[in-house]
Amino acid sequence: MGVTIHDVARAAGVSVASASRALSGRRKVTPEVAERVARAAAELGYQPNAVAKALRDQTTGTIGMVVPGIGNPFFTTIVEAVEHELQNSGTDLLLCSSRYEPQVEARRLETLLARRVDGLIISPCDIEASVPAVLDAARRVPLVQLDRHIEGGTADWVGVDDEAGVTLAVEHVISGGARSVVFAGSRLVSSSARLRLSGFERAAARAGVEILPPLLGEFTLEWGIEAGRRLLDSGRLPDAVVCGNDEIAVGLLRSLRFGGARVPEDVSVVGFDDVGHATMCDPPLSTVRQPVEEMAAEAVRLLGQVKAADPRPAQRIAITPRLVVRQTSRPSAAGVAE
Amino acid sequence: MGVTIHDVARAAGVSVASASRALSGRRKVTPEVAERVARAAAELGYQPNAVAKALRDQTTGTIGMVVPGIGNPFFTTIVEAVEHELQNSGTDLLLCSSRYEPQVEARRLETLLARRVDGLIISPCDIEASVPAVLDAARRVPLVQLDRHIEGGTADWVGVDDEAGVTLAVEHVISGGARSVVFAGSRLVSSSARLRLSGFERAAARAGVEILPPLLGEFTLEWGIEAGRRLLDSGRLPDAVVCGNDEIAVGLLRSLRFGGARVPEDVSVVGFDDVGHATMCDPPLSTVRQPVEEMAAEAVRLLGQVKAADPRPAQRIAITPRLVVRQTSRPSAAGVAE
DNA sequence: ATGAAAGCGCTAACAT
DNA sequence: ATGTTAGCGCTTTCAT
Numbered sequence: 001m002g003v004t005i006h007d008v009a010r011a012a013g014v015s016v017a018s019a020s021r022a023l024s025g026r027r028k029v030t031p032e033v034a035e036r037v038a039r040a041a042a043e044l045g046y047q048p049n050a051v052a053k054a055l056r057d058q059t060t061g062t063i064g065m066v067v068p069g070i071g072n073p074f075f076t077t078i079v080e081a082v083e084h085e086l087q088n089s090g091t092d093l094l095l096c097s098s099r100y101e102p103q104v105e106a107r108r109l110e111t112l113l114a115r116r117v118d119g120l121i122i123s124p125c126d127i128e129a130s131v132p133a134v135l136d137a138a139r140r141v142p143l144v145q146l147d148r149h150i151e152g153g154t155a156d157w158v159g160v161d162d163e164a165g166v167t168l169a170v171e172h173v174i175s176g177g178a179r180s181v182v183f184a185g186s187r188l189v190s191s192s193a194r195l196r197l198s199g200f201e202r203a204a205a206r207a208g209v210e211i212l213p214p215l216l217g218e219f220t221l222e223w224g225i226e227a228g229r230r231l232l233d234s235g236r237l238p239d240a241v242v243c244g245n246d247e248i249a250v251g252l253l254r255s256l257r258f259g260g261a262r263v264p265e266d267v268s269v270v271g272f273d274d275v276g277h278a279t280m281c282d283p284p285l286s287t288v289r290q291p292v293e294e295m296a297a298e299a300v301r302l303l304g305q306v307k308a309a310d311p312r313p314a315q316r317i318a319i320t321p322r323l324v325v326r327q328t329s330r331p332s333a334a335g336v337a338e
Numbered sequence: 339m340g341v342t343i344h345d346v347a348r349a350a351g352v353s354v355a356s357a358s359r360a361l362s363g364r365r366k367v368t369p370e371v372a373e374r375v376a377r378a379a380a381e382l383g384y385q386p387n388a389v390a391k392a393l394r395d396q397t398t399g400t401i402g403m404v405v406p407g408i409g410n411p412f413f414t415t416i417v418e419a420v421e422h423e424l425q426n427s428g429t430d431l432l433l434c435s436s437r438y439e440p441q442v443e444a445r446r447l448e449t450l451l452a453r454r455v456d457g458l459i460i461s462p463c464d465i466e467a468s469v470p471a472v473l474d475a476a477r478r479v480p481l482v483q484l485d486r487h488i489e490g491g492t493a494d495w496v497g498v499d500d501e502a503g504v505t506l507a508v509e510h511v512i513s514g515g516a517r518s519v520v521f522a523g524s525r526l527v528s529s530s531a532r533l534r535l536s537g538f539e540r541a542a543a544r545a546g547v548e549i550l551p552p553l554l555g556e557f558t559l560e561w562g563i564e565a566g567r568r569l570l571d572s573g574r575l576p577d578a579v580v581c582g583n584d585e586i587a588v589g590l591l592r593s594l595r596f597g598g599a600r601v602p603e604d605v606s607v608v609g610f611d612d613v614g615h616a617t618m619c620d621p622p623l624s625t626v627r628q629p630v631e632e633m634a635a636e637a638v639r640l641l642g643q644v645k646a647a648d649p650r651p652a653q654r655i656a657i658t659p660r661l662v663v664r665q666t667s668r669p670s671a672a673g674v675a676e
Numbered sequence: 677a678t679g680a681a682a683g684c685g686c687t688a689a690c691a692t
Numbered sequence: 693a694t695g696t697t698a699g700c701g702c703t704t705t706c707a708t
Contacts, residue, residue, distance in 0.1 A: 004701055015679045020703055027704095028677065047478075050452040051398065052701035054389045055684050062453075070417065076408045083435065092449055095433045097421065111430055114388040115400075140385075221618055254620055280559055282592060342685055353695045358687055365688095366693065390685030393700050 003044045011040035023048070054116065063303065064112035066096040066105060068125040068148070068190075072219060073276030074245065074290070075123070078147065081296035082121060089300075091118070102129035109137045117141065119303045123148040127191050142306035146299045148190045154314035156306060158298045161318040162192055163199030165288040168323040169242045169270040170203035172286070176268055176330035178239035182212035184227040184252055185244025186219045193219075196244050196272065212238050219244060224251020232259040237267050240329070246271035246278045249285055253328060268329040283327035290321055341382045349378035361386070392454065401641065402450035404434040404443060406463040406486070406528075410557060411614030412583065412628070413461065416485065419634035420459060427638075429456070440467035447475045455479065457641045461486040465529050480644035484637045486528045492652035494644060496636045499656040500530055501537030503626040506661040507580045507608040508541035510624070514606055514668035516577035520550040522565040522590055523582025524557045531557075534582050534610065550576050557582060562589020570597040575605050578667070584609035584616045587623055591666060606667040621665035628659055 009019035021027040022037035054060040067075040083093050098105035105125055120143040124130035135153045145157040183200040186193040204211045217223035243249035249271030271287035278285040347357035359365040360375035392398040405413040421431050436443035458481040462468035473491045483495040521538040524531040542549045555561035581587035587609030609625035616623040
């Protein structure tokens, strides 16, 4: 441990400046010097100190990412997509989980900022409680919100058009013959939760179908199972249930079938996200697909842009998702091939 | 951006040394100075630069963690446990995924080392190909392997006793009446994969039951589904299948039942890990429980120790797991209550 | 093309 | 108790 560029320079018989130039290759050196430095570095097992470089350069080559939780397949997918996107830019990702707690989130942002990340990608866990920390962070460093976003203030965002997505789902089940619908989602602490519910209500109202009271819990399989039970216990099943995400849909599916309901004959079920086990559950889930790769690419691109020009209008990039019809929803009564 | 401790000192009318002392609180200062410095820092929005501190202190307050993939619920669970364990130690976790590729893993280790992490926790993706990178890293910084480990060389490790775990599973299904058994696991690229298979074979041989050829693929739900199909197609179902992890078990369960086999009446299925959806699949999965919290705590503890005394014998801490009997395996024929 | 030296922001001697 | 200063490892002027 601890061989520095000074050691390399000495061993090569040159100045540290030459050693630095030779090592970085960003400036001209005699081939002879380059050779000697390279060999000395190899022999000594020299490894550049990124901390010192960061202090000197005033840039760390890292970007921080904070998501509500890595237990949710949607977030692990999007993290992997961002990581992949950054892969060849020489930028490392510092990943943090807020565990769905605004306080933890604020702390995480704080230490990321202290470590001088060059940028931040965040999916704020709470649409209200996350506001101060996110705005504060956005003031200090380029920041883009991905998927979830806060309300009020201005900070860049890229995500999916949640309302358009659920609208697709609602119209689909209705064209399949549904006359009564219900929404099973999460409590309204995040933008995703709110927009998906409001989009659902608007689309269903527009279509004039009966709307049962929404079932709001968590974005988890457990909650999906519980929501299914409640539907069963209520004694009256709607024709279709639109879910806040796939986890809920899969859980709901399970308890519905366990309770003897046939899907999609008795009731249609549609999810949201299309990640994880959606394709592999039984039967395969109809769902709204989030273009995760595209979202990640867009977020990274935007982050680069933010760096360039500072005070410029906040951008909000809403990508329109598409519906993937599989086997948990009844095909269109109109006979339109999907 | 860019208010330094010098700015704070100037604003408070004291020297940088006093400002530093006041801010850290690690040395005595007049209450009056403390007060002035605190106010100046607050007014200026001073935020300490962790990069500079790290360079000066020769310690970054970070530890790196690299796991094969964050898509696997077992790894996300163990990552969360480690993060939780570190929570109050002022140490941050730099999380990386190797995507199950030794090359990516080596690159990740390289940059973590360059960023001067204080320690490393790694679950090497490949029992052989990961050897050089892991050994090299272990030479430069305290390192402990968690869960998976490399073969040869000496590096600390904490994990579960894989062979004991599968032995528990095998003996359990046999006591439930199984006379023919099969193992559905992953190809033998990791220590976990190898030890679980060898443990299975040894335990089954000892019991004298019939052993069908193992089904080896990936540690994924997909592979579990495929393995189930192959079993069905083979025309002959064993009395029990012991799985390399829960993902495989859940997938297998699904295709077995889809194919008309009754679980556990026709065939018993046992998993390994007890994380994620094991409790929530249908029926709830009998499995071998990995004490994740305990493992994480032990790894962190060991890492602290490694720091202290350098050249000391490598430790291998194998925690004995326990079996959790749920509803995918037949109860003991001997009538022993579990 | 190469070397000497300044300086990134911080803390811990060392002096006062 | 407080101030002055060296130095962590690196890159980049600025001379030569």
